[in-house]
Amino acid sequence: MPSTDPFMNKVAIVTGAAQGLGLDYAAALAARGARVVISDLGTDRSGEGRDPSAVSVALQALKDQGFDVVAHVGQLENEDECRQLVELAIAQFGALDILIHNAGWVDYQGIETQEQAFLDRALGISVHAPVWLAKHAWKHLKLSAAPRxxxxxxxxxxxxxxxxxxxxxxxxxxxxxxxIMNALSMEGLAHGILVNAISPVAKTRMWGVTLPPEELKPEWVTPGVLYLASALCRDTGYILRASNGQFTATRFSENSGVSYPRDLARVEASSLAEVAERWSSIKECHYLPFKVANTRTDLGESPVWDPRSGALYFVDLTGGRIHQLLPDGEVTVLYESAARIGALALTDQGNLVFTEDASVAILDVAQGKVRQYSASVHHRSSYRFNDGACDPQGRFVTGLMDEGPSGKTGALFRFDGELHDEVIHDDLALPNGLAWSQDGQTLFFVDSVSRSIYRAEYLEEGRLEHVTLFAETPAELGRPDGIALDREGGLWVCQFNGSCLLRYDRHGHLTDQVVMPVPRPTSCCFGGAAMDTLYITTARFGMSPAELRHYPDAGDLYAIRPEVGGLARFAFKE
Structure with a gap:
């Protein structure tokens, strides 16, 4: 066992550890060098009875593997029993670093037949036990270098x-x-005690399962619990859902714009009649994605809202098409090319500046014809421009990428009104979404391969200074793609292959996660008369026939209505 293992010589308490999930947690901790106290009363599925032999069998099985483990049998809804469990850990191992409360039971009793004893047992193990355990563990956890x-x-x-x-x-x-998790996570901040919860799905005796299952295996939950219990975890107040070897973290997040407790930033009503009249708005989930159009793009990208016409433009990158969503909901093909069209933006004359492979062009919208091309910036066909947007001075900035494995050969190019180009930033693997702050002094841009969103000071002459990392998106949520900014300075990013959008506040802290009904959201922009709708393009590109059967709406155009509206994009000066 390498001495660098995060659990080496740590001391852990695991409750409900005679079998199932708890036993697997304890074994995994001990196998990595932790010293573990396992606790179990040996009750039945209704939380009744007492069978000390259950924990004795588990203890012997762990000791037979050479693990440093001791056992405890106690009624944890009782404060004294919880105190004794903690004291056992201290007496045996001299410290306490990790407390995992897994003990619990599942049984059914309808509301009309609910019994006091049944309810008391349920609340005893799920409410009293974690409170008493935390109370007596707290002073010892405060001494740990990584209390969890x-x-x-x-x-x-x-x-x-x-x-x-x-x-x-x-x-x-x-x-x-x-x-309890929420309250303890706040109380623990001053001491570095991080408190999270696992929401596991596993076939154990609670399911009536006696043989090893072929799916929903308990051991597939364990890696998530190990992470929450380790020094690698730096978050607190999260619920980690775990099922079938898959994980997703969630928490109750406040709506944007709320000034608690006086302003919920929502629907106002002062009477029963007004609440009834406005109920549909009151219960509306602003972050629930809804479909705007059946577009079935292969690789939808670069949505742009035109406030003058009320139209939305977007591209099908691999299909070589520029689409137009009209106010009546009709989708038309405005322009088609044999080249890859990576990005587009509005011009001050109501036309479109867009990319074709490694060049930039201007499309006369009324005529549907290209009237100006730049020179290609690269001779190799694997290179193309990806996402792009206009700076406050009306110049077009777009990222060049190599579709082949060439490393950090990507760069940001700036094009002026004559379509003359200049490189303003390089050393990027896959340059992607770009967006400017409302004052135009800050540029945000994405490198998808490194899952990085950067922030830079943007000078009036079009140079970047002080490029810093704004946020690194979670590895389990795909890769960051297109971005848009809201009026609070929040940054929305589409997570390609992550089935979601993320929102970061102006400080780079993750505030919201919006789950999408398709796996590959690509880019987004604010639009609508009040700039309160966030349009989202998606992709079918690279999906297998089986995946497309499961997600037939991949490639369609979606939208959400966040609490805070967005910023209009700058236009290209022809």
């Missing part, structure tokens, strides 16, 4: 669509752990 608490919640409690009749007691306890 992992609680356990459930999708069946958090999501109405997954709930089932008879789970009132279970759901009350599991939702309570979300509240």
């Amino acid at each position: 608490i992992v609680l356990t919640t459930s999708d069946r409690a958090m999501y109405q669509r997954y709930s089932q009749p008879g789970l009132v007691a279970y759901s009350a306890g599991k939702m309570a752990q979300v509240g």
